[in-house]
Each structure stands twice: as C-alpha cells, then as structure tokens.
Amino acid sequence: MQTTFSVTAGDFTKAGTASSQIKRMLKQLGVPQHTIKRIIVALFEAEVNVIAHSFGGEVQCEVTPEKVFVRVVDTGPGIPNLSLAMKEGWSTASEQVREMGYGAGMGLPNIKKSADILEIDTAANNHTDIRMTFYLNGDNQ
C-alpha cells in the first residue's frame, strides 16, 4: 500500500496533517502501536522540517508485510552541512518556528533514533531526500 501527501512550505496551521493521516492508516492496517509511534514521531519531525526550512515537498509512505518505508522529499534549498545538522541542539530555525514550539535542533537526531534505517541525500542549493525504513518485526526501543 502506498500513499503520498504534499507539504506546503511555511504553513504551520497544517503541520502534522500528513503525519496524522498516515498514523490513522497504519492503525487501520494493524501496525503495532509502539512501531506506529516511532514512525510517526520521525515522520512528523521530517514534515515540520519541510514546512520550516524548505520550499515545499511531499511525504510518501509505503507499507509492506515486512516494513514501512517513509520518504520525505523537498525541493530545496538543501542542508549545507549535514553532519552539523545531525548534532543535537544545532538549529537554523527562525524565531517564528521556535514560537511554535519547534526548532530546538532535535529533529534529525530524533529521526535517527526512531528509524531502523535512515538515508539522507542533501546538499546546499539542492533538494533534501530523507528515506526512513521501519521493520515491522524490529524493536529499536
């Protein structure tokens, strides 16, 4: 089963809409609650990143009997220094993003902790492509 949602840059009123709908879909498919939680936390972090930092993008989710694959792709401007962005507490978030309760530099590290496999392709002035795999029989709690 596969589904795709578009994510609009800067629109915090809709932040979490894609994550919420995918959460409901995973529940309907009978994915275990703890697995849903780590999928959705990672997805929501990535969705907020698209809204806060990018020109817009989309969320793709594919569910098979063995795994849930989530891909979050935006259209730029890319992350100039990925190793810095993976450090807890490092952030380029605006004051507006921080007022929403986000932008503390915990997003990418939290995604890494949540996913069984995390792959990120990005570069300055390019898109960011985050691919997360969650095994349905795995447990990284």
Add this chain to the structure above:
Amino acid sequence: MMKLSEVIDVIDGKVLCCTDLLDKEVKFGFSSDLMSDVLTLRDDDILLITGLANVQSVRTAELSDINAIVLVRNKVATQAMIDMATDADIMIITTKHSMFKASGLLFGKGLSPIY
C-alpha cells in the same frame, strides 16, 4: 497512576473537551513549551503540562500518543485546538496555576517524572 479526574481536582482545573476520558489514567507528567522535546519521549500514559496554547501542542500530543494536556496560567485554547483535540480524543484542561505550581502539585500527589 492517576486518573484525569484526580488531576483536575489537584490543580483545580477546568475541562474543555473529551469529558469521557475522566477515568483515563496517566503515569508521567512532562512540563514543557518545547514540542521538539515532547517528541523525544518514548513512554506511554503521559500528561503534557504546557503554556503553549496553539494547535501545535495538540498536534504534538496526538502524534506522541498523549491523551491529556494541561494549559497553565489560564491560557486560552482556541476553537481550532478544541476541535483538533476532540477529533483526536485528547482532553484539554486549563488551570490558573503556573507551570511550576501545577507540576509541583501533581508531583506531590504521585505523578512521576520521566527524567
């Protein structure tokens, strides 16, 4: 574990939605305006205590499997917050107390910290 009805008594709270959850129990309290921090929690049965009165606190609670939010210092919940919380089965409670006092009162009655 503490029933939400007891939480309401302890902090002199008012319920804004989902009164059917009064018998639901919470084990942990987590006080924060930083939703990024809330998203790092892996425990269940958490009560979120916050001063962040916008839809992001409700959305974060929904996606973190948190069933109850306490808004401190009589922060006003918007209708959008109440609608989203109702849809997601999340009780919103308001209290006149500060985050510090509400947390202290609940801690004193046995609600556990996560860290």
